[in-house]
Amino acid sequence: xxxxxxxxxxxxxxxxxxxxxxxxxxxxxxxxxxxxxxxxxxxxxxxxxxxxxxxxxxxxxxxxxxxxxxxxxxxxxxxxxxxxxxxxxxxxxxxxxxxxxxxxxxxxxxxxxxxxxxxxxxxxxxxxxxxxxxxxxxxxxxxxxxxxxxxxxxxxxxxxxxxxxxxxxxxxxxxxxxxxxxxxxxxxxxxxxxxxxxxxxxxxxxxxxxxxxxxxxxxxxxxxxxxxxxxxxxxxxxxxxxxxxxxxxxxxxxxxxxxxxxxxxxxxxxxxxxxxxxxxxxxxxxxxxxxxxxxxxxxxxxxxxxxxxxxxxxxxxxxxxxx
Amino acid sequence: xxxxxxxxxxxxxxxxxxxxxxxxxxxxxxxxxxxxxxxxxxxxxxxxxxxxxxxxxxxxxxxxxxxxxxxxxxxxxxxxxxxxxxxxxxxxxxxxxxxxxxxxxxxxxxxxxxxxxxxxxxxxxxxxxxxxxxxxxxxxxxxxxxxxxxxxxxxxxxxxxxxxxxxxxxxxxxxxxxxxxxxxxxxxxxxxxxxxxxxxxxxxxxxxxxxxxxxxxxxxxxxxxxxxxxxxxxxxxxxxxxxxxxxxxx
Ligand SMILES: Cc1cc2nc3c(=O)[nH]c(=O)nc-3n(C[C@H](O)[C@H](O)[C@H](O)COP(=O)(O)OP(=O)(O)OC[C@H]3O[C@@H](n4cnc5c(N)ncnc54)[C@H](O)[C@@H]3O)c2cc1C
Ligand SMILES: Nc1ncnc2c1ncn2[C@@H]1O[C@H](COP(=O)(O)O)[C@@H](O)[C@H]1O
Numbered sequence: 001x002x003x004x005x006x007x008x009x010x011x012x013x014x015x016x017x018x019x020x021x022x023x024x025x026x027x028x029x030x031x032x033x034x035x036x037x038x039x040x041x042x043x044x045x046x047x048x049x050x051x052x053x054x055x056x057x058x059x060x061x062x063x064x065x066x067x068x069x070x071x072x073x074x075x076x077x078x079x080x081x082x083x084x085x086x087x088x089x090x091x092x093x094x095x096x097x098x099x100x101x102x103x104x105x106x107x108x109x110x111x112x113x114x115x116x117x118x119x120x121x122x123x124x125x126x127x128x129x130x131x132x133x134x135x136x137x138x139x140x141x142x143x144x145x146x147x148x149x150x151x152x153x154x155x156x157x158x159x160x161x162x163x164x165x166x167x168x169x170x171x172x173x174x175x176x177x178x179x180x181x182x183x184x185x186x187x188x189x190x191x192x193x194x195x196x197x198x199x200x201x202x203x204x205x206x207x208x209x210x211x212x213x214x215x216x217x218x219x220x221x222x223x224x225x226x227x228x229x230x231x232x233x234x235x236x237x238x239x240x241x242x243x244x245x246x247x248x249x250x251x252x253x254x255x256x257x258x259x260x261x262x263x264x265x266x267x268x269x270x271x272x273x274x275x276x277x278x279x280x281x282x283x284x285x286x287x288x289x290x291x292x293x294x295x296x297x298x299x300x301x302x303x304x305x306x307x308x309x310x311x312x313x314x315x316x317x318x319x320x321x322x323x
Numbered sequence: 324x325x326x327x328x329x330x331x332x333x334x335x336x337x338x339x340x341x342x343x344x345x346x347x348x349x350x351x352x353x354x355x356x357x358x359x360x361x362x363x364x365x366x367x368x369x370x371x372x373x374x375x376x377x378x379x380x381x382x383x384x385x386x387x388x389x390x391x392x393x394x395x396x397x398x399x400x401x402x403x404x405x406x407x408x409x410x411x412x413x414x415x416x417x418x419x420x421x422x423x424x425x426x427x428x429x430x431x432x433x434x435x436x437x438x439x440x441x442x443x444x445x446x447x448x449x450x451x452x453x454x455x456x457x458x459x460x461x462x463x464x465x466x467x468x469x470x471x472x473x474x475x476x477x478x479x480x481x482x483x484x485x486x487x488x489x490x491x492x493x494x495x496x497x498x499x500x501x502x503x504x505x506x507x508x509x510x511x512x513x514x515x516x517x518x519x520x521x522x523x524x525x526x527x528x529x530x531x532x533x534x535x536x537x538x539x540x541x542x543x544x545x546x547x548x549x550x551x552x553x554x555x556x557x558x559x560x561x562x563x564x565x566x567x568x569x570x571x572x573x
Contacts, residue, residue: 072488074463099483103465106418106450110457115419115534118448131538136446140340141349141540143446149534185462185492191480198485204572228573246468246503247482252336252444253360253502261572272336282570283549284562290551299549300565302558312556316563320573 002037005030005092006085008108009042009053009061010100014070016042016049018201019096021163024056026123026156027094028164033125036092041084043077043178045070050173057166066178073186074103080178082111090151097155098200105155114151121160121279138252138275159203159258160279193247202231204261205277207250209235211266211287211306215243220310221265227317233257233277235267251276266306269294286310324380327434328369329425329455330399331359332392333445340542347537348415358395361440363507364500366399369438371505372472381405385428387421387528389413400518401510407521408432410528417533418446422454424528430459435495441466442499452499462496468503 007027009020024040031038040053040061053061064080077100085093085108093108095101097119109116121142122133132145132154199205206228208221218232225232234244236251250257252272262280267273269285269292277283278297285298288305295301302309335355343350358366366384373380384399386392387410396407410424429437439452449465456463462477468487469480472494479490482501510518552558552565567573 099466099481102449103453103463106453107457107463109419109534110454115417116450116454117535118450134447135543136540137334137338137340137349138336138444138447139543140338141342141542143347143540144538145535146538147535148532185464185490187488188491189489190486191489192486200484249502261566261570271339275336278543278546282566282572284566285549290554295551296548297546299570300562301549301551302553302555302562303551304554304556304558308556309559312559313562316559317573320563320567 002035004088004090005036005038005094006088006090007038007040007058008081008093008095008101008104009040010096010098011042011044011047014044014046014048016047016052017098018163019098019158021053021056022158022161023094023096023156024053024058025164026161028057030092030094030123030125030130034130039088039090041081043069043080051171054171055165056163059171061171061173063173063175064178065175066181068181068183069178071187071190072100073181073183074107075184076178076181076186077104078107078111079182081108084176085112093153095153095155097157101155105153109153112151112153113149114153115147115149116153117145117147118155119157120154121157123154135279138256138272139278140275157258158201193245197231199231199233199248199250199257200255202257203259204228204230205233205250205257205259206230206263206265207233207235207267208238208244208265209267210237212238217307218243220306224263224310224314224317227314227321228261230263235273264294264298265310267294268292269297324376324436325432325434326369326372326380326382327429327432327437328362328365328382328384328399328404329437329439329451330362330366330384330386330395331440331443331445332356332386332388332395333359333443336360336444342540342542346539348540356391356394358398359440359443361442361444361500361502362395364502364504365438365440366402366404367505367507368470368498368500370403370508372436376472383408383432383434385410385425387412387416387424393523396523397518398510400521401514402508403514405521407523409523409525411525412528415537416531417535418448418450419454419534420531422451422458423531425451426455426458427529429455436472437461437497439497439499441501452497456497459495462492462494464490464492464496465499466501467498468501470498470504
């Protein structure tokens with residue numbers, strides 16, 4: 001029997017997250033390259049879109065179910081997944097490097113006696129074994145890493161690997177009731193943040209820095225973000241000044257993001273800011289100082305005044321979106 | 324109660340990374356090392372907790388690293404921690420090897436509450452706190468921005484995508500700290516002077532296997548410098564056209 005790779009799928013409010021489909025796709029790819037069998041597992045209560053995983057070519061999904069596991073419980077999720085991984089004798093466990101994945105992966109690793117590699121952006125099997133690449137020093141360098149252990153836990157950076165739809169849509173979903181979950185550590189409440197979209201999950205981000213001059217001008221950033229369906233981000237300078245909430249901070253001590261498009265407005269491009277966003281696919285910079293370091297990593301730039309450019313940009317985007 | 328704070332000594336976040344001779348780590352020449360920024364929140368929270376629960380509690384700083392790491396221990400002592408332990412190790416270890424040695428020391432010191440930063444800004448793993456918790460069988464809450472500790476119960480707010488989770492758990496526990504939890508105090512002159520008299524115990528880190536291994540370190544492919552399309556709003560139509568037709572992101 002082939003060795004197994006178990007993709008751990010993340011759900012919130014009973015909905016599988018986008019990263020779940022990425023995780024399944026990467027697990028499938030690794031399975032085919034290393035001759036493994038891929039399976040998926042998800043912990044929660046009702047999961048309304050669980051059938052959608054079938055569209056990503058996985059044939060077996062275990063739903064570890066209990067009404068008390070509707071919210072994340074690190075102890076409860078850990079025990080449920082460890083038991084299941086032992087039952088099917090999985091060698092590889094894969095998760096997305098989200099808040100939940102980061103919290104859970106190392107715990108699974110200790111319980112399973114596995115090595116653990118976090119936040120991988122590339123998985124290479126050309127040598128016959130797995131070599132993973134992960135960013136270090138906030139993306140200023142990368143390391144290629146291998147496992148010395150037989151059992152292996154891997155987390156993959158969200159938004160880097162694409163979810164691959166596949167024709168094979170028959171999926172066997174087994175519901176397994178988790179009896180008396182371990183709720184020693186558990187989420188008792190979730191407070192949704194005011195902002196509509198979170199930078200950590202957005203495909204497009206419009207960020208503002210000190211060049212916006214004051215919190216009252218961030219409507220310009222918000223309007224551009226709205227026109228693009230984007231999340232609003234911020235530099236540390238404006239978060240520390242209290243212009244924007246901490247959850248929006250991008251960078252070394254904020255969030256690391258890799259959206260398809262990052263628009264930096266009135267941001268100088270300090271090394272700690274770049275640390276959080278330099279792996280974005282496309283970067284646009286708007287800054288009146290043509291020598292600002294942000295232009296060194298931008299794909300497209302306008303060396304001008306945000307108060308002149310942002311309203312025009314929002315108008316133009318609206319125009320092309322309509323036409 | 325004994326409270327442990329795990330502190331790592333790391334290159335300053337403004338460091339320009341050059342690859343070292345071994346091809347696996349950075350060239351330390353000219354690099355300034357500092358206490359890991361997230362660990363300052365951990366030290367501060369430990370001190371606040373001690374102040375709240377009373378004087379018979381003790382804050383112990385534990386660091387695994389070479390001699391130079393003592394600087395960060397001193398810094399934490401100057402902020403007000405009671406004593407430091409340096410687990411000496413001159414070689415690279417993987418996270419598991421670091422966590423194993425830290426966990427052993429925490430156990431032998433009898434600490435029931437452990438603070439770590441949410442992440443070391445060198446290897447960016449965000450993993451040590453959770454590993455320590457599992458190795459010791461402690462509860463663990465990560466990326467904490469608000470914390471209340473009662474007798475045997477704790478309530479923490481943690482930052483996640485799209486909001487905050489309120490988590491309840493029990494002691495003994497490991498907490499990993501995030502910016503926003505507190506404002507780390509500055510060391511006073513008196514603090515700096517008394518820190519010089521506090522002991523830093525040194526001992527070899529217990530052996531451990533490495534479950535993962537770095538093969539090589541490399542720099543990201545350098546990006547072609549982009550195009551500056553103009554200096555005012557007349558460049559906007561071209562920008563939008565490029566985003567649509569070249570980048571295909573709209
Ligand atoms: C340990 C540590 C961690 C840090 N972590 C982070 C982090 O996570 N994230 C982060 O962002 N920073 C971080 N920083 C701070 C970082 O070093 C910078 O101070 C910060 O990013 C600067 O923010 P800014 O670009 O908004 O402001 P500034 O550097 O002041 O830049 C403002 C820019 O706006 C431009 N400008 C001004 N007016 C206009 C106008 N009308 N139109 C167009 N452009 C205009 C200026 O030319 C300038 O380039 C960290 C620092 C340290 C020491
Ligand atoms: N060598 C070390 N010595 C002591 N504590 C450490 C060490 N490395 C990491 N830590 C702690 O673990 C946290 C997370 O580190 P990491 O998992 O490496 O991102 C840090 O913020 C420190 O609190």
